[in-house]
Amino acid sequence: MKPKTINVTLLATGLVVQGDLILDHGMSTFALVSGSIISTAGLLHIGQGGMIKGKVQGEIVRIDGVVEGDVHARDMLEINGVVKGNVYYCGTIRLGPQAALNGQLKRVPRELTIEAPTAGAPVTDNTNTTALTTS
Amino acid sequence: MRRTMDIREIQALHAKYAAQPVVIDINGHVEAMPALPAPDGNRSRIALPRLGRLKRLVRPVAIAVAAAALAAGGGVSAAKLWRALRAPSYAELMHEAPTPAPRPTPAAASALTSTHSLTAADFAGSASAPTGTLASVDPRSLTARQDAPSTNPSPREQAAPSDLDKAAAAPIRAPRTAPVAHTGAPTAASATTEPAPQPAASPKTALRHLRHGTARPHAAPAENTEPATQAPATKAPAAGKSGDVQLF
Numbered sequence: 001m002k003p004k005t006i007n008v009t010l011l012a013t014g015l016v017v018q019g020d021l022i023l024d025h026g027m028s029t030f031a032l033v034s035g036s037i038i039s040t041a042g043l044l045h046i047g048q049g050g051m052i053k054g055k056v057q058g059e060i061v062r063i064d065g066v067v068e069g070d071v072h073a074r075d076m077l078e079i080n081g082v083v084k085g086n087v088y089y090c091g092t093i094r095l096g097p098q099a100a101l102n103g104q105l106k107r108v109p110r111e112l113t114i115e116a117p118t119a120g121a122p123v124t125d126n127t128n129t130t131a132l133t134t135s
Numbered sequence: 136m137r138r139t140m141d142i143r144e145i146q147a148l149h150a151k152y153a154a155q156p157v158v159i160d161i162n163g164h165v166e167a168m169p170a171l172p173a174p175d176g177n178r179s180r181i182a183l184p185r186l187g188r189l190k191r192l193v194r195p196v197a198i199a200v201a202a203a204a205l206a207a208g209g210g211v212s213a214a215k216l217w218r219a220l221r222a223p224s225y226a227e228l229m230h231e232a233p234t235p236a237p238r239p240t241p242a243a244a245s246a247l248t249s250t251h252s253l254t255a256a257d258f259a260g261s262a263s264a265p266t267g268t269l270a271s272v273d274p275r276s277l278t279a280r281q282d283a284p285s286t287n288p289s290p291r292e293q294a295a296p297s298d299l300d301k302a303a304a305a306p307i308r309a310p311r312t313a314p315v316a317h318t319g320a321p322t323a324a325s326a327t328t329e330p331a332p333q334p335a336a337s338p339k340t341a342l343r344h345l346r347h348g349t350a351r352p353h354a355a356p357a358e359n360t361e362p363a364t365q366a367p368a369t370k371a372p373a374a375g376k377s378g379d380v381q382l383f
Contacts, residue, residue: 008149013139026153028145043152047140060152076152 008042013049020054029065036069046081064098074110 007025011017015031026042029050036055037044044058050065061073063081070085071077077089080096086104087093093105140148 006146006149006153008145010142010145026149028140028149030139043149045145045148047145048138062148062152 006042011050048081070103 009023009025009027011027011029011031011033013030017031017033018035020035021027021033021037023037023039023044024041025039026044027037027039028043028045028047029037029052030047032051032053034053037052037057038055039058041059043060043062044056046052046056046061046063046065046067048064052065052067052069055069055072056063056067057072057074059074060076061071062078063071063083066082066084068084071079071083071087071089073087073089073091073093075091076094077087077092078094078096079087079099079101081098082100082102084102086106087101088106088108090108090110093107095101
């Protein structure tokens with residue numbers, strides 16, 4: 001069987017994006033994005049050195065950089081960076097040794113991971129973690 | 136320490152999380168599978184075809200048996216119908232060949248018509264004679280009985296015998312008639328005219344008299360001297376009492 005090709009968008013270091021990004025495949029960003037990133041399929045990877053100032057939504061979200069906004073993961077969420085905002089996930093969540101969460105963590109149904117709840121919505125879980133520094 | 140990822144690592148990372156379509160190649164797996172091990176016992180392999188043959192034979196055999204049963208049943212029914220259709224009916228037989236009605240023997244007739252019960256004196260006279268059924272019948276009464284219907288046959292005698300007459304003609308009633316015939320009192324005319332239920336109602340008394348007569352044979356000659364005109368109903372209890380006293 002012919003292997004399926006994987007489309008990946010790569011935003012390298014030194015790039016600054018002003019605006020929202022909407023993708024139907026995976027993306028790896030090491031750039032500075034001032035806007036929201038919405039990925040409907042694949043891996044949404046915020047690489048180390050990357051920074052997102054906005055909302056991040058994806059099927060599989062891996063955060064190794066810094067996100068200043070809410071994070072919505074519909075399938076899997078791995079955090080080994082800094083998140084300054086609320087985290088909504090459906091499925092599994094993994095926190096690495098570099099994870100630093102400053103917001104609320106809530107496991108929600110899959111449909112609620114798409115549309116962000118309005119401000120003031122009740123969030124049960126409230127987790128604040130500090131990244132463990134590893135030399 | 137900050138470390139950058141090269142393109143291969145990024146590609147490997149995305150490939151790691153990429154949802155690969157799962158294709159199950161059933162035919163390939165089946166072909167790749169090794170042959171199944173042979174079962175332990177070959178008996179089942181052999182028995183199954185035999186059972187299959189037997190199962191195949193069961194149905195024809197059952198049909199044949201059912202057909203044979205139906206044929207047999209039909210044959211029996213046909214035979215019964217044939218016999219019922221071909222055989223003359225009872226009315227036809229009676230109409231074509233009317234058989235003469237069996238007449239009751241004189242002994243039976245006398246037994247039917249006898250009004251007095253038996254006494255020990257009746258058996259005392261025939262003590263030396265054999266106690267058989269025919270031996271106790273008086274031939275004179277037979278001749279008198281046979282002559283009477285020939286001269287003046289009554290319509291009732293020519294009719295078919297009833298069940299009561301047949302029962303009266305049975306040999307079991309013959310011994311009781313011998314003493315009566317010996318006295319010669321009843322005739323054929325009186326036998327036919329008198330009612331029959333009287334003798335049938337007193338078999339126990341007759342058996343009791345018979346037992347008394349056999350128990351004391353030496354007392355019979357004394358009673359033979361009594362007149363025959365004496366009432367038997369009064370005489371029998373007296374003889375029974377005397378016999379009981381002597382037995383004690």
